[in-house]
Amino acid sequence: MAEEDVSRRTVALIVNGSKLTARTLGRALQAAGRKIQQERRAHQQPHGKQSVKKLMAHGAATSSLPVEAPKDFDRVARRWGVDYAFYKTAEGKHLLFFKSGQADAITACFSEYSRRVLKKSHSRQVPIMEQLKRATERVRQQPHREREKEAAHEDR
Numbered sequence: 001m002a003e004e005d006v007s008r009r010t011v012a013l014i015v016n017g018s019k020l021t022a023r024t025l026g027r028a029l030q031a032a033g034r035k036i037q038q039e040r041r042a043h044q045q046p047h048g049k050q051s052v053k054k055l056m057a058h059g060a061a062t063s064s065l066p067v068e069a070p071k072d073f074d075r076v077a078r079r080w081g082v083d084y085a086f087y088k089t090a091e092g093k094h095l096l097f098f099k100s101g102q103a104d105a106i107t108a109c110f111s112e113y114s115r116r117v118l119k120k121s122h123s124r125q126v127p128i129m130e131q132l133k134r135a136t137e138r139v140r141q142q143p144h145r146e147r148e149k150e151a152a153h154e155d156r
Contacts (some may be wrong), residue, residue: 003047009129011032011036013029013032015026015028024083035118044093045058045083047081047083048078048081048082048083048084049077049078049084049085049086050078050083050084050085051085052085052086052087052097054085055083055084055085055097055098056097058083058099060099061099061100061111061144062097062098062099062118063097063099064087064096064097064098065095065096065098066093066094066095066096067086067094067095068092068093068094069117070086070094070096072113072116072117072120073096073113075110076112076113076116077109077113079112080105080106080108080109080112081105082098082099082102082105082106082109083098083099083102084097084098085097085098088151124125
């Protein structure tokens with residue numbers, strides 16, 4: 001907003017009371033400030049991750065792409081300030097909706113996301129849950145042994 005715009009705006013504040021004190025005026029101004037902030041928030045468009053319905057309500061053209069790891073994309077997209085929404089199509093499959101006007105940010109975001117996904121797939125480290133499953137299978141495959149009890153010492 002230009003400085004002229006701000007100087008031209010006026011606010012009408014009506015206070016009912018028997019005596020107008022500084023405390024009463026202060027409370028009235030705080031209430032008016034809260035009301036203005038609420039109105040401002042109500043008219044702002046949401047940013048970042050949101051529902052598909054809210055994203056479509058922005059009025060801008062949207063595009064979509066299939067994504068398999070939405071949590072990883074979510075971390076990257078927050079960094080790039082992209083407005084997006086996920087729609088679950090099947091188990092483990094999601095469709096990513098985003099504004100077409102943010103194509104440059106989406107391109108940069110997807111390049112970083114694809115690098116992360118490729119790095120994760122080439123990772124040599126086996127996940128802990130997979131290590132536990134393998135260990136339990138090895139234990140099951142070993143022949144069952146009876147534990148031998150130690151002979152109790154008679155001199156104790």
